[in-house]
Amino acid sequence: MRDGAEIFATLFEQGKGFISATEHLDFSTPSGRAMLGVMQVFNQFEREQTAENIRNKMVSIAAKGLWPTGNPPFGYRRGTKKDNKLYVDPRKSQIVKDIFEMYSNEKYNTVDILTKYRGAIGKSLLFTMLRNRIYLGRMVYAGQEFDGQHDAIISQSLFDIVQRKIPENKNSSRPNAQKYTYLLAGLLKCHCGCSMSPASAKAGRYHYYVCGDIACRNRVKAEAIENAILEQLGNYRSDEKLLDKMEQELIRAKDEFLKQVQPELDCLLTYMLKLVFF
Ligand SMILES: [Zn+2]
Incomplete structure (x- = not known):
């Protein structure tokens, strides 16, 4: 379904300053653009819903042992x-x-x-x-x-x-990149104040946290910062066994929920880290 908002968005992106005669929306004004934003959010939601439905349908075909869509594999x-x-x-x-x-x-x-x-x-x-x-x-x-x-x-x-x-597969599946668990995803802040997010280089062999500010682009080695923080945790708590357990639990929980919603996961980690620190 290609509705009005999508067409307006396309025209707006092309810089036409489109004015809708029927809906009296002038996208060259702040309120017009705000309205467009709302429409785009709803559109995006609908697109994602549709994509999700298609994905589920394809997986259910594959689960029956059938080829879901497109050209079959060679042979x-x-x-x-x-x-x-x-x-x-x-x-x-x-x-x-x-x-x-x-x-x-x-x-x-x-x-x-x-x-x-x-x-x-x-x-x-x-x-x-x-x-x-x-x-x-x-x-x-x-x-x-x-x-x-x-x-x-x-x-x-x-x-x-x-x-x-x-x-080893260097291009398509990047197995190392998928395997690495970024313990501090969503938790790190750069000295400039921006959030730092996980990134990898050399086909997933090196792991970093990179500042989200394009002008800053500060990056730290993931393992180094994670080890430093885990070491700090060790200083805060003398009970090493408990600490080990929590560390394992953090990794286990992270792995288990990795495929689910990332923000929820980050909240859980923040909560667990707070438990250890304070
Ligand atoms: Zn920064």
């Missing part, structure tokens, strides 16, 4: 239009098998594979393919994995051999 094809099941594509699945076998074989290297299948497979697709658990008959969607209704193309043993040879 599979879809049935008819309304059939979300994946079927093994005879020709392409042979390529997938050959690529897994070549990759597991010491005699060949990546260049050999890319040369052999030039035009069909590029480098990024090659590594996506070699990591894709869909070839085991699994259904993977939005970071979740389910039993697939489709046939496997690759055996578990061959897949395992390939995984041991494959280099």
